Amino acid sequence: MGLSVEKYSSADLADMIRIWNEVVEEGIAFPQEELLDETSGREFFAAQTYCGVARLDGKVLGLYILHPNNVGRCGHICNASYAVSSESRGLHIGEKLVLDCLEQAKLHGFGVLQFNAVVESNIHARHLYERLGFVQLGTIPRGFRMKDGSCENICPYYHEL
Template structure:
């Protein structure tokens, strides 16, 4: 498997994977799916958009960008998406590890996740195993697809 910056031909698969996670409604805050046009603009606007590719097939991706501006611009934020058919193969772990390396290379000093859903135990265990620190819990910070609210857990990792 190769982890590399995306190119134009990757966009249909990236949009499909991103939209799959959005439609699941239990991890990303976005409610609107990407179109071909909005997806092109979205992935191009990131500091880095990266894909995991195997045998010419895109299995997952991540986006990396500043979490804020100005005096907080040294803090990065990232989102990860793995296609449902590729989950369970540690692709997410490889993406997070690559992201930590790339974020430091881009000049960021910290990587922060603002809204990890508390019930997303696989992601939370991965982040803890990789040295992320949980900052606390925000009660009822995430509205799930079915309308109920769950806690979110912010995390950070020094680079």
């Protein structure tokens, strides 16, 4: 069957919640601290402009969420987050998710995809984003509180669509 990225369905929710919570629990990439349960997860994913899932031979290995970064005069800028299950990392699933997200962002009428808080030490994500044409806007000192309580710099990025 091979790797595919497609819109999520309700049948994917349990895997999506598990993968999302895994990243939240790691405490080194997402700003969220609260875990999703079945109810909050269903509501969270339904509230996004678009959610894509990466499947390999029918199994969900990763996902992304896409939504406006702001409202009104800045509503043409979107934001996204990506999560890949720990057992699937290193298989270039993140790249497939980001590429699909760029296409979906265009299809949904956005003009810019912006990442507000890429943790500076997340070098794999940063290299991927830069390879795909994202531009770093600068560095925000101590902008992310890690799970251990220490703070790390964050690097905002953008990509014109």
